[in-house]
Amino acid sequence: MSRPQSQAEYLARLVPPSVAGLNRRSLLAGAAGTGTLLGTGLLAGCGDDSDSGGSSKDVSLGSNQSDPKPKDVLVKVTDGFKTSSGVQVAVNTVDHNTFQENINNYLQGKPDDVFTWFAGYRMRFFAQKGLASDISDVWSKLSGYSDAFKKASTGDDGKQYFVPATYYPWAVFYRKSVWQQRGYQVPTTLDQFTALGAQMKRDGLTPIAFADKDGWPAMGTFDILNLRINGYQFHIDLMAGKEAWTSDKVKKVFDTWAGLLPLHQPDSLGRTWQEAAQSLQQKKSGMYLLGLFVGQQFSNEEQSDLDFFTFPEIDPAIGAKALDAPIDGYMMARKPKNEDNARKLLEYFGGKNAANITVKSDPATLVANTGADVGGYTALQKKAAELVGSATEIAQFLDRDTRPDFASTVIIPALQQFIKNPKDIGGLTSSIENQKKSIFTD
C-alpha cells in the first residue's frame, strides 16, 4: 500500500471498500429491484388466470376445495357431470382461505361461471349486491331438499341463489370407550352437563377440550349458548345488527359461558383446534364442542369410538332443537360466460347423482339432498344426519350469519378478550355494541 499523498486521500482510505461499494446508488437500485419484483408479483396476482373460453362445450367452476380429499370428490362429481351432459368442467381450484379472503375482488372481476360458497348472510349479501345470479329456475327442477335447506338458499328478495351440497353439524363429541369405562351419561340439561364436567374433573380429565388460537372455534360456543338461551330468531337478529349486544339476553349468554369456563381446557388462546381434538383423541379430555370435522384427528380404527350429543337444553321454553350446521354449496356468477351450461351444472350439483358420488367418496361430510342413497354413511354420519333432520332451525355459524368485517375485526378479539377476562362482561358488551353501531350503518 502506497503512502497517501494528502490528508484528503488518507481520510478517503479510511472508508472500507465494502462500505464504499455500498453507496446510496446501489441501495436505490436494490430498492427499485425489490419494488419491481413486488409490483410484478402483485400484478400477476391481480391478473385473471382462468381463461375460460366461450365455447358452448364447457363451463368453468371456481373451487375452494383445496384439501386433497374434497378436491378429489369434486373431480369425481364433475366427471359424472361430463358423462351425463357431455360438457367439460374447467375446475379452477384456489386455496380455501385465499379464496374466502379474495371473494370480493373475485366476484367483481372475472369470476368463473359457477363458484363454491356458503349459505348464510354472505350469500344473501352477494345476491343483494347483484354479484350472484338468480337460480330459482334451477330450484324448480330440484327435489329432495327440506324447507330448512331451501330457506338457507334463498336471498332477501325471496329468490334462490344457492345450491346446497354438503353440511356438517356442530355438537359435543366424546369417546364412547372413555364414557363406558367411567359410566358417564349423556346430559340433557345444563345442570347435568355441569355436574358431568365436575365429575370428569374429579376423575382427572379435562372436561371440555377448548382451543381458540385461530379465533373462530369460540364462536361455536357462543352460538350454541345463544341458541339455547335466546333461541334462533334472536341469534339471527343479533347477527343482523338488529339487537343490542348490551341487552340482558346477551349478557346472560356470557354469564353462562363464564360459569362453564372453569370446565374448559385452560390456556385455549395458544391452542389450535387440532391440538384440542388430539387431547380428546388421547383420552385426556372428556368432550369437545366442534363440527363433525373433529373426526379428521382420529384414525380410521378410532372413528367408530367417536360419538356425540347435541348441546343440552338450558331454557325449557327454548328447547334444544336448534343448532349450527354450516352448509357448503354452489352459486352462479353475475354474468356467466356459459349461462346454460352453468345452470345445467348447478342442477347436476343439486341432484341425486352428485350426492351419491359424494357419499361414496367422502365419509367426513353429509349430503344435503335427502334423496341420495345414504347406505354408505357411517354410524356417526347417520346420527349426524338424523340430528340435523330433527332440528327445528339451522343456523350457519356466527361468521357466516353476520357481516364478515364484524365477525373478524370485532367478535374474534372480543371473544378472546372474554376468555382472558370473563369478569368484565359489561365493558365487553358495550365495546362490541359501540363497534357494531359504527359497522352496521346501512
Next chain:
Amino acid sequence: MSDLPLIQADRAVPPPATTTSTGGRRRRLRLLSRTDRVVITLMVLVPLLLVTGFVWLPAAATVLLSATNWDGIGPLNEIEFVGARNYSDVVNIYPPFVPAVQHNLLWLAALFVVATPFGMFLAVLLDKELRGSRFYQTALYLPVVLSLALIGFVWQLLYSRDQGLINAVFGSNIDWYGDSNVNIWAVMIASGWRHVGYIMLLYLAGLKGVDPSLREAAAVDGASERRAFFRVVFPVMRPINIIVLVVTVIESLRAFDLVWVVNKGRNGLELISALVTQNVVGEASRIGFGSALATIMLVVSLIFITIYLATVMRENRE
C-alpha cells in the same frame, strides 16, 4: 467526503474530447455530453414514475379512502365520505389500537436495545477469526435466509403449549403463544433470532473492510482493545452504523409476518400493520377504516424517515 470531486474521474467525459467535438461554438467547459444528459434524465424519470405510481399515488389514495366508509364493493362514485369518523373510531372504540401502538414501539425498542447491539457484538467476536468462525457465521446467518412466516412456524414447534419442545424439556406449562402477557416477548425472541444474524453479517462485512493498520496504530499507542473499538473502529464504521440503524427501524416497522403466522395479530400480538391487514385485506373489506389505520402507520413511519433523511442530508452538507 467533501474533498471528493463532484463527478468521479471514471464517469466524467474527458474535457479535451468535449472541446474538440463541440468545436469553438462553446468556450465553456462542458462536463456532461448529450448521452450523459439523456442517461441522467432517464435515470431520474424512470424511478420518479415508479415511485409516483407505486408509492405516492397509492399512499395518497389511502389517505383519501381513510375518509370514506367504502367496503370494496361497487363503483367508485358510490363511495360515501364520512370525514374523520374512521379516525375517531380507531382511537375511541377500537380496543386493539392502543396495544398495537405500544407493541410497535416495544418492538422497535427491543430490536434497537437488544438485538442490534448483540448482532454487532457477535460480528466483533467473529471478526477475531476464532476457530470455527465460519461455522458460527453460517449458523447465525441461517435464520436470515428463512422467511419470517417460516420462522413463526419453526418456533411454533418449540412454543406450542401441549406439544412444544420448551414445555416438554422444562416440564413447564407456559402458554407461550396464547398468554397475552408472554406471547409478545416470545415472538420478539423469534424475530430477534433472525435480526441478530442480519445485523451480524452487515456489521461483519464492515469490520472486514476496516484497515488493519488503524488498529495496529491504536495498539501501538497503547489503547486497550475495547478502547480501540469504541474510539477508532466504531467511528470509522459510521456509514455502516447508519445502515444498521435504518435496517433496524425498517425491520421493526414492517414487523408483520411473524405475528400474522402466529395468530393473525390478535390477543396480545396486535401490531398496526396486522390491524391494517385484518381490516383491508381479506373478506372483512373495511377499506375506509383500514385506510385510516394505514394512514396512522404512514405518519409514524414518516417521523422516522424524516429523522433519517435529516441526518443524512446534514451529513452530506458537512
